[in-house]
Amino acid sequence: MKVVAFERNLQGTGASRRLRNAGKTTGIVYGGNVDPKLIELDHNALWHALRKEAFHSSILDLEIAGKSEQVLLRDVQYHPFKQLVLHVDFQRVDPNKPIHVKVPLHFLGADNAPAVKLASNVISHTLNELDVSCLPGKLPEFLEVDLSKLEAGKTVHAKDVKLPAGVTLTLHVEQENPVVAQAVQPAGAAADEAAASAEGETPAA
The missing domain is CATH 2.40.240.10 (Ribosomal Protein L25; Chain P)
Structure with missing residues (x-):
């Protein structure tokens, strides 16, 4: 640009x-x-x-x-x-020296995730960008996060994000490996499930 x-x-x-x-x-x-x-x-x-x-x-x-x-x-x-x-x-920037840049995340496939389709989970985006290191010529405009296989209650971490060739997570991000996205059950759904479970119980004799 x-x-x-x-x-x-x-x-x-x-x-x-x-x-x-x-x-x-x-x-x-x-x-x-x-x-x-x-x-x-x-x-x-x-x-x-x-x-x-x-x-x-x-x-x-x-x-x-x-x-x-x-x-x-x-x-x-x-x-x-x-x-x-x-x-x-x-x-x-020097084309021959690595740079540290925060790159935005694009989340894909959430609608097809088992967490959503089978368990009615909601996928929460914990982070919207990741700090990466690369040469200027390798800098991606964004990173794609594939959520299509995310299961109920599971999480996607920084190290799970596929990085282009020549791009690495900065050291502190790699060490901390923070959560990028997670599948959670809506509070209302959890309450409804608990109520239904309680109703289904038979009183002790």
Whole structure:
């Protein structure tokens, strides 16, 4: 994805306010062997880009003064209650050095899972993204989580998610192996089942 930005020379609260009034958002690009660079971006274009999932987890081509460099979106600051982006941070990436990125999860096959079809379980998504490590060229836009074989009361962990070649879980995620999704019985269903069981019992003689 391509992002167009412009160099920014003025700093400070007043300068940032004037840029926002002009429909611009402040930003910074850092990393690599180059000094950090202050930038400004068109707010509306940035706002619409931020609504796309891929913008948060893909290598972006950031164009500044006609020159393009590869970056990752690292931080976004929003206004507390207005639909306003106050500031964005981009990090330069080296194609030969691994990066750590949070990649969104796409859950597939839930409707066909035995937990749902046979046991009327509800599948709860415990995590919506996983922290992975890979070279920039190997970065996936998302990871698919296959739920089609999930059985009642069972869970899917981080290590159960199939990763593309060249992509690994970051060390702390691999060690903790957190739950990604789980099949649970709805509270109402459990209560109904308990009541039905109680009604079916015969009193002792």
